[in-house]
Amino acid sequence: MPDEHGTRKSTPASEGELAIVTVNVDSIGQYAASPADRMAQILDEVLAVSPHMLLLQEVSAEMYEVAKTRLEDWSVTRRTKVKEDYFLVLAVDLTRAAERTRFSSYAFPDSNNGRHI
Numbered sequence: 001m002p003d004e005h006g007t008r009k010s011t012p013a014s015e016g017e018l019a020i021v022t023v024n025v026d027s028i029g030q031y032a033a034s035p036a037d038r039m040a041q042i043l044d045e046v047l048a049v050s051p052h053m054l055l056l057q058e059v060s061a062e063m064y065e066v067a068k069t070r071l072e073d074w075s076v077t078r079r080t081k082v083k084e085d086y087f088l089v090l091a092v093d094l095t096r097a098a099e100r101t102r103f104s105s106y107a108f109p110d111s112n113n114g115r116h117i
Helices: 035-047 061-070
Strands: 020-024 053-059 074-078 087-093
Touching: 020 035, 035 061, 053 061, 061 074, 061 087
Parallel strands: 020 053
Antiparallel strands: 053 087, 074 087
16 A cells, blocks of 8 residues: 555565565666665665565666675576676575475576576
8 A cells, every 4th residue: 555655665475475576776877876875775675575586677787796795695696698787687585495396597598688587
């Protein structure tokens, strides 16, 4: 339900639910905060809902390093051969993955940014 400012507040997933968060982090835009600081702020917000998976779009190398450090107990992956200065990142919470039998990701072969399902 939106608050008085029209902002939707997310709540953590209930038991038995799979929580997936996808965010376009816009690493190529102009912002007052550095990309590293922005990624830290974004992760503060998305981790508040206790997701099982994060799908991050338009991530720069600087942002990726923050994500890998901050999500040290997660599997954080990206395609290494990309044509742009940004890419997609998949992060899976390994502490919760033990609850599942298997997680898989399959890359689209023609994707320049590492799109996958």
